[in-house]
Amino acid sequence: MAALPPGLLGTLDPTSDRAVFRQIADQLREAIAKGRFAEGAKLPSEAELTDHFGVSRMTVRNALSILQSEGLASAEHGRGVFVRPRPPVRRLASDRFAQRHRDQGKSGFTVEAEAVGSRPEVDSLVVREERSTPEMSARLGSARKVLARRRRYLLDGKPVETATSYLPLDIARGTPIAEPNPGPGGIYARLEELGHRLDHFEEEVRARMPAPDEVKTLRLAPGVPVIHVVRTAFDTDGRAVEVCDTVMAADAYVLAYRLPAT
């Protein structure tokens, strides 16, 4: 076992009342912040840290798990623990739903993916009728059943977002909206053709840790939260014509909004 290069990490303070595993985590965190470990670089192995600090392996693992829960590092079984690179974030423009994009037949996701030079993909498309939940009824008016359109979005093969649109059946049933592929411009273009002229959207943005199924679907690394957006589309009659429930990998997104000051 080769020892760690001297000076890379410091030593423990036995007089401190700060737990040993936290001190170790602190040192690693500081070393990462100072660039002593580059993005994507491998941290010292558990055995090396065990030797360097003179503690048991569980204590070292405890320290490493802190860094992972903070999203600073991620472990790869059989390889090591690595500094998590900050992925190039993608910008979700505020004019995502502008008329001009619909007119060009492009969906919001396609527009954004092309803007950063990435390859967009859509996945696991399920369209079906479902019973409405109380929450959805409150948002959509009183529809008993709704049309649900579920899909997953990928960027260069990596899943970044899942979205489910809910529409009242009396609007969507028997229209292209109920087809897997609703045609150019997406369902918003179809809604306008059906006479529901869109007026505005309301978005609610939350952040939280993912549920286990979300970790799986979005292939989330430990310590990555999700951004949960619920968007309601209103037509010019003031009726809610669609609710879109979106869960995004927080390390892949920056949401951009423009607010008037008046």
Add this chain to the structure above:
Amino acid sequence: MAALPPGLLGTLDPTSDRAVFRQIADQLREAIAKGRFAEGAKLPSEAELTDHFGVSRMTVRNALSILQSEGLASAEHGRGVFVRPRPPVRRLASDRFAQRHRDQGKSGFTVEAEAVGSRPEVDSLVVREERSTPEMSARLGSARKVLARRRRYLLDGKPVETATSYLPLDIARGTPIAEPNPGPGGIYARLEELGHRLDHFEEEVRARMPAPDEVKTLRLAPGVPVIHVVRTAFDTDGRAVEVCDTVMAADAYVLAYRLPAT
């Protein structure tokens, strides 16, 4: 040691290749989801779970730490592990910066706090001149030094948000903006009085896990992400007159936006 009530939790599947501590976490998660443990209720103690499942204490602790990292539970030293209550979330209205609130002399935070019947507080107010960072220079134009206004917001005594406003010195120096208390309506009202008529704001929203100092300042429980908002204010000349960097406890906030469809 009293045994657990029968039926509250199931048993392990020794043939499964799913790790034991994950199976235990799954069972607890499911029990919480089904309401067998109410919000704020105490989960079985480590000793009880150890007995019930016939595993060592470290394994049980491992399972409980998963629930905490998911934000589903939080441990209290010497008391037990409790189901985290979903706190009543606060709504950040899209018209937060509307002219009418400034005219009434109310800040955005005060307006929102009153809307949910909570007692707002502002804390640790620091106003000083600082060197500008490259990022800030890019956002604010080219100011070499900036005025920084740091503060922490509390709701009913609980810290929920920290915010730092940065303003170019040529605008702010020697004005009420450089005072700890800028007067009614806050700095936006002062900016308008100084001839900088506000035109619009641009907000960038990110979510991530908190850094250790943010955990401390916002008294965040483990497994709670933060929402990071950077807002830039533009005047009618198109000049950026203020950048506000805000870090919010994600379990205390829902951000609401209204987007035009045109």
Add this chain to the structure above:
DNA sequence: CTCGACCTCTCGTCTAGATATCTGAAGGAG
């Protein structure tokens, strides 16, 4: 040269304790 067996390093899971610290309740001193 190619491919597969094997070997080593690495992280993943689990056990069975020991000691420390915090909380809340019970009980005694005043």
Add this chain to the structure above:
DNA sequence: CTCCTTCAGATATCTAGACGAGAGGTCGAG
């Protein structure tokens, strides 16, 4: 009755190992 001590129960930290499993390199058989 009030205050303080004591104690039981709970989580926090740490040790010292054992075995499992994935990744990647070495090296010999073919």
